[in-house]
Every structure is written in structure tokens, then in C-alpha cells.
Amino acid sequence: MMDATASSPAARPRAAGWFARLEGALPWLALAVIGVGLPLLDDSYIGVIAQRACIYWILCAGLNLVVGFAGQIAIGWVALLTLGAYTTAVLTAGKATAEWHPYLALMASAVAGAVFGVVVGLPALRLRTFYFAMTTLGFATIVTQVALAWNSVTGGGVGTPGPVFPWPFDPGWGFYYFCLGLAALATWMTANIASSRFGRALVAIRDAEVAAEASGIAKPALLITVFLFSGALAGVAGGLFSSLQSYITPDAFTFDLSVLFFIAILIGGRGSIMGPLLGTIILTALPEFAAPLVAWSTFLYAALLLVIVLAIPGGIADLLDYKNRRPLQQHREIVPRPELLAHVLDRAGGPGGVIELKDIALHFGGVRAIDGIDLEIRAGEVHGLIGPNGSGKTTTLNVISGYYAPGTGHARLNGADLPFNAPSARAGYRIARTFQTPRIVGGASVLENVMIGGTIDGRGSFTESMLALPRHRRDEARLREAGMLALATVGLDQLGAVRADRLQHSELRFMEIARALMLRPAFLLLDEPAAGLSAEEIKRLGALIVAISRAGTGVLLVEHHADLIFEICDRVTVLNLGKVLAAGTPDEIRSHREVVNAYLGG
Amino acid sequence: MPTSAADPLLAISGLSAGYGKIGVLRGIDLTVGAGEIVALLGPNGAGKSTLLKAISGLLPRSGSIRFAGRDMIAAGPRDAVNAGLVHVVEGHRVFTQLSVTDNLMLAGYGMPTAELAGRVEEALGFFPEIAEKRAERAVTLSGGQQQMLAVAQGLVRRPRLLMLDEPSAGLSPVLVDRVLTAAAQLRQAGTAVLLVEQLIEKALKLADRVYAMARGSIVLEASTGEADLPDRLERAYFR
């Protein structure tokens, strides 16, 4: 059963579990009852509005994944509605081919929608937000223009009749139940995606792209899949729309309509299913019930959008999320439990490995960021990397984690070359990392953030998640359990259900480590994890890092805090101006004259 | 309200600041007197740059900042500049697409034009090397020359207190001396200087007083005349 909002009641004790699920299911049950019982009102006007709302929601359910979850500003999505509508209408009218049966034509619309969903969405992989928005607008105009011009098939400006579905889904309440059923199916499928590793991965791409890459999430494949699915839904919606309208012309598919879809999702709230659903229903029904509003409806939608963006970016879903308004305990302490690491890391056995960097050099413009660095990270060791600002510490880490390709030199894992410019491949090598500034999904819960770290360990495919098949359910249970265990290890298990943006900075740092642990990493790269932590927290962090390395992981610790470095590192490398100044044990480094000078200048 | 002779030019008390949720400075107390050079030392990540940004208003902060008798806690960088408190940020961030002269004129934005021209000449007087390139775009200057231009920008307003953030970074030793000599000249003319530096020996030679920072707090305050200073500093860093 799905929750009404994006956050999950994962941290609740088992006893209250069924009650919480009932609580979460209540809005859905209410909607289902209203939906099924609507014909009892015997009002055909309301019937038409309800059908339209269902059809719009089928499109919006898919668009929600694109806009609300993946964060792609696809303003011109109405292009797919147009395409779906005309595909169904033309095929059933027999203008271009022999007459098709309406159900087959509807499926053809789904296929056409899927294909063109990818075409419309593809630029998102290359372009910035605004540019992509403009290309979708361009597509919307192209489709309308083609519909206008292709007289012989589409009827041009005059239009073409829409299909009539046979009994029991004939025009009237029969067709209504058809639309309602498909809308319910669309809701169920998108809600399944939303609460799967794919939904979490989408949100990660939206809000924390570099962290998503580090967790192994491949943006192109996932986005293309989502565009396929959402496009198919839009195509189906189009086919149903042409039947509802009974006669379609190009000017039925206005920019206003596209805006309506888009705004419904944003008003509803990104990352939610219930929110955009309510948003779609409200926006479809509103102008019908307040006659003077009809002419001003688009103005009102735009004004609503402005208010939402400026005042309530989280939309309706945020307003309904009363769970996350409960105050948190004031003086929280982070108490890691390193003894749990044996379960978390669950090493598959085998001797530890080693990452070797040899003679790595990298230029930015004319500047040599790093100039011939040798470095070794061994399993079971904590290797510290220190140096003044601009010495190349973070750049080196970024090379190891695959974000930068060096000009010369190589990096090897157990003798095999590590590929560069492929940060999302690192997760497959069990190389995990944290970031200088925590990269998190603020709107998701702490547990969901951590579960993102385990995305690549899922076995179920997108389709299996969409249909909530057993493998998906096993994946989810396993990820959830692993996530709670990781949180308990770093000492944050009490905060699992809390929205991540409510956490203190130090808690976010530990959360990032929990996320990294989900990969059961053979190597863990930490980028200044102690920055902003109190003295006590730094001590606990140090103990945790040592425990992680003793469990067999090779740790690279980039830090400014000299005392932490000298306390827990087995080996230390000092960088200065992109070169290795000294390397050895902490004691050797401490007394190394040149190191002291580099820090103190002179 | 007239300030008494004992009031320092800049008096900071309990200053805290950070970036978003990350708290960096924890209750800093610091003073700079008129016409003195104060060095601010410390390892990376100690918060030295953050402190300067908090003082000049580039970062939101809490606590108390008094400059020339005025309460500056609500002042932004523009107000600070107008009051005589100028901050030369790290990284020689000059406007590369504009000429040297333009860069200096912008530093005096809002001043009457005639007076501004004179001030620009005055600033160029400290650094003859860039004076001869005055009509060229700043992108043609070397890194060291750009740093001199950045310091020159700070001089256009004839500030009462000039804050320099790592002016020696990336400079050859000769150029470093040029910049530090300019600072000494300023002291002669009555300008106070708050100097964040990595080169400890040179900073100690120039400055009157020194503060050392580590992990967001002041860990040492001393006059540069004191004997065992280098050792005390080393201990403070690697504690």
C-alpha cells in the first residue's frame, strides 16, 4: 500500500505498522469510493468532467515522473497528447490504413507516445534546464503544425472524428469506468515506481546528481526508460481524449493545456503521487464550477504557480505532510555503533585489494592542478591525504572517483585499469565516496537518502517495479533492512523517517557515510568529513573510520584537521602545489621539516 | 558619539558565521587599532577567509562588529566600503574583460569623477608595473600583476582599514615583497591593515600584532616582538 506523501514511516515500531499503513491508505480509499460511486449522482455534466480529469491524470501521472521526480522541465508535453489523440483517431477512422479496432488503435497510441516521449525527452540529457524547456515547446509547436498541414490524414484545420469504444465502454458511464480503470492503473504503476529504487534514483538525479553518479545511477538509461513509460501514458491519454471530444482539431491542443498539466504537478508537489493527483483534479474541475473563472483559468493557474514557487515550493504534498512538522528532539547526539559493521560490510571474502595511482597529472586551463602524483590505497588501511588549499587533494579524489580524467598516468584497481570520465561505473567496483558539501535529497527521508546508496544492488527491472512483482518487493525489503542497518551503524537510526533537510550539518555528514556503506565498499573515499563537526563528533567519526578500515575497507581520508589525520591514519601523503611533498607514517610526517614549512609557509 | 582615543578602529566580539548549515566561526574576539598591521595566521580550514568575509559583510553573521565607533552588524559590503573598511578577497579576482584603469575606477564607484581619476593615479603609484599597462585589459596581466591590481583596487578608497586575504598566494618572492612593502607604506600613511597570510616569517616581520586561528577559534594572540613566537605558533597549529 502506498503512502500519501513521499516520506515513509520506516522508523516506526512494528506494532504501529498496520495502523500507519491504514492511515496512509485512507486518502486513496476515499478517492476510490468517490470514483466508483460517481455514477450514482446521475449527472452527465459531472461525468464529462470526471472523464476529463481521469484522462488528464493518466497523462499527468507519467509527466509527474518526468517533472516531479526527475526534475525535467518538459513544458511542451502536450505534444504527446496531440500525437496520441491523432494516432487513435486516424487509425480508427481508416483514413491512412484499413480501419483499426479502437483497443488496438489505443495501444498504437501508447507505442507512438513511448517512441516520441524518448524523442522529446532526449535533449534533456545534453541541455540545461531552460534550453530543454524551450526544445519541448518547439516539439509541441511542430506536432500541432504537422497536424494542421497533413490534410489528407489528419483533416487539417477541419479535424477528424474520434473513436467510439464498443460496449461495455461506450460513451457515457461505461467509458467513464474505462477511463477510471486506466487512471487507477496508471496511479498504481507510477506509485510503485515512486517507492522503488528507480523513483529514488530519479529524485537523486534531480537534487544530487553527483551523489547519484557516485552511487552508480546511470542517468541516460534511467531517463530514457522514464520518457518511454511516460510517453506511453500520454499517448493512451491522447487516444482516450480523442474519444471524449468525439471530434478533434489542432486547436484543441493549446499551450494552455500543456501549462495546466505542468502546473498541476508543481502545485501538487514534486516527489509525490497524491499531490499531483489532487492538483490535476482541482485544476480540471475548478473552471467548470465557477463560471466567471473560465476565461481567467489560465491566469489563475499561472498565479498559483508563482505563489507556489515563491512561497510553498513543496506544493500540496508539503502542506499535507504533517508528519514532518512534528518537532524533533533538540539536543541530538550521534552515537555510531561500529560493532554493526560486520553485518553491514558483509564481505564476500577474499583478500583486500589496492588502488594504485601512478604519475597522475591534470591541467585545468593552464594550471597544473596535480603534477605527477603516486598514491596507494590498501584494503584495511586508513590513508590520509593532506595539504594546503589548492594542493590538489580534492582533485586527486575526484580523479580516483572518476569525475576527472588525468592527462597522464594511470589508476589501477588490483592491477586492472580504472576507466575515467565514468563516475557512475565506480560503484560497480565497490568504490564509494562522500562529498565536501553533503549532496543529499532534501525532500526525501533520511532512510530513502541512504537507500539511494544501494540502488545498483537491486535485481528487479523497471517493469517488475512498475507492476510490484515479487522480485521488486524482495529488493525493497532488502534495501530497507540494509538502510536501517547502515543508519544504526552511524548512529542515526532514530531519524530514519525524518526529511533530510531538517537534519543538522553534522548529521548529514554521517548520513553520507551511511549511504556510502550501502555499497559494502571495498574502498571508501572521504572528502573532508570532519568539516563543521564538534570535537566530540570528530572523535566518534575517527573511531568509525578506523572500524570501517579494520573490517577490510581501504579508506582514503582527505582532511584539514591535522589531529584527526595523525590520530587514525596508518599512512599519510602530503600534497603541495599538486606534487607529493612527503609520504609515510604519521610520525614520520609530523617530524618532516618540509611538511611543517609547507603548512607554516616561509 | 565621539570615540575615545583608546577605542580600537575595529572591535569584534563573539562573532559567529558559516556557510548555510555549516558553522565555521565560533565566537571570535579581535581588535585592530588605527594605523597598525595585524597578521591573521592559521592552517587551512581554520576559518581565516571566513572571518574576513564575515567582517566585510559578504557572509551573514551574528555577534558584534564595531568599526570607527559605528555598529556594523547590519552593514553589507557596500556600507563597509563607504565607512572605510575595504576587503581584498583571495584569488586576485579582477575583472579580466575590463582595462586596468576600469578595474580601478569601479573600485571607486560612486565617487566624483575628478576625484576618482586622482585616486586611480595614486593607487597606480604603489605599483608602477601595472601603471604602464593601464589601458590594457586585465586578462593580459600575469597572475602576480593581477594580484597587485586587486590590492590597488583596495587602495582607491583610501581606506582606514584594508583587509588582505592571502595577497601572496601564487606570487614569486619578489612580488610578495612588493605587496608587503606596499602594506608597510600604508601603515606609514595611517591606514590599518588586517593581513591573512600563509608566509609566517614575512608576516611576522611586517606586522605589529598577530592572531592565530584554528578550527574556527582564536588560539593565540601576541605582539610580534615576543621571543618564542614561532614555537608557540607551531604548537598552536599542530595541537
Next chain:
Amino acid sequence: MLASIVSHGLALGAVYALIGITYNVMFSASRVFSFTAGMLGMLGGVLGALFISKLGLPAIAGFVLVLVCGAVLGIVTEIVTVRPVLKSIEQHLYVLSTLAFALMVQQVTAIEWGTEAQPFPRLIPIGPGWLDQQFWLPMLACAVTIVGLEFLYRRSLVGRAFLAIAEDSYAARALGLPEQRLRLASYALAGMIGTLAGFSGAEMQLAYFGNQAVLNFYGFVPVALGGMGSNRGAVIGGLALGLFQQAANFLVGGIFAAVAVFVVFILVLLLRPEGLAGAASARRV
């Protein structure tokens, strides 16, 4: 025929170029892509027709009033839709806030002014033929704007302050430049350029609320291809776009001309996401 294509093409191209410059000025001041550029162009025509035709004001007065309205709209845009979201971490919120505002204005125009395209008054009785005023007025406006901007950026301190903020707003702020005031002024300037574009081209395009969407897109194409922030690219791209569009119109007809423009635009962007003269993107990690 060729003369017609060239005159139409350069004239429309000049309008697109000016809208592109409007985008650039707003972007340089705030690093924000604003959807209000097309809105300003549309209003240049609509307000011009309103003041001169409907309210009977003399042409010069009407023109000045239109520019004033443009400046005011630019300022409102900055205060309402840009400033509040500049501080937020969410990068694409401002895309939505400017879109929302532009849509609101478009709807008000559609309701109050009407959805029919209305004719724009003839300002100078020269033409018809390829020397018709409707052709060279936009080109004149474009030339004046470019010269004016050059003068502003090279000769006045304010203009150089604009350039400073466009290059490095952090350093500008640290230097004590009044960043907020300068940004407001930039948006007012953008407002005037946008309405100027619409006003000068309105005899061709008519006073029509639907121009907003058209100008939004066609004004963006030269900027996207020439690189955001480059006025030279906007002008070259705009004129080239205008000529291409008119030639395609003549050769294959209106609808396919539109399709051709979109396809070329999308293909070029996919091959060179930063435009044909673009800069590399910043460090992400």
C-alpha cells in the same frame, strides 16, 4: 521576390536579435534565463497600438510611454520573480517563476486586449515596397540599440559596472558595487529593449498576444546558438534566422518553414549544447 525575402528576413531578424539581446541583458545581470523576453516584445506592439491607435496619443509620446512601461515591467520582473529565488538553492525555480509571471501577463492581454491580432498604426509614410518603413524600422532600432549598448558598456562607468557583475558578481559585491541596484537597472534596460523590439516590428507582426510565444522562441534561438551573453552572436544569429525563415517560407510554405527552424535549432543544440560560440561549463564536484 528576393528583395522581399531579404527585407522581410532582415527586418524580422532584427526583431529576433533584439529579443535575444533582451535575454542576454537579463542573463548577464543575474545568471537567470527569463521567460519574460517574449512578453516584453509582445507588449511593445500591443501597448503601442493601445496608446497610439486607441488612445490617440501622438506617435512619439506613445513610443516613449511604451518604453517606460517596458522599464517598469522589467523592474517588476526582477523584484517579484528573480530576486526571491536568487537566494534559493533550487536552480530551476526561477525558470518557473518567470514563466508564471509571463503567462499571467499574456492572459491579461488576451482578455483585455482581445485574442484577435490588431493592426499597428503606420508611423512614417514611406513605402510600400521593399523600402517600406515596416522593414527598416526594426533594423534601425537594432542598430541604435547596439550602438547605444556599446556606448554604455565602453564609455560609462555604469555600463562597465554591468560588465563587471556579468563577469564576477562575487568580486563586484566585495568591491562595494551596488549589486542590487545595478541588477534592477539591467532589468529595466532589458524591459526597454524588449518593448522597443516589439514596437518596431509590430507593423509586420501586428499587435497580437500570441506574439509572446513566437518571440520567446525565435528570440531565444539566436542566443542559444550564439551563446548566452553574447550580443554579437544574438545579432548574427537573429538576422540569419530571419533570412532562413523567410527563405524557407518562400520555398516550402509557412508550416514547414516553422518545422525546419525547430529541427535545425534542436539539432544544433544537441551537437553543441553551449551554442556555436559557447564556453565550457563550470566544475561540478
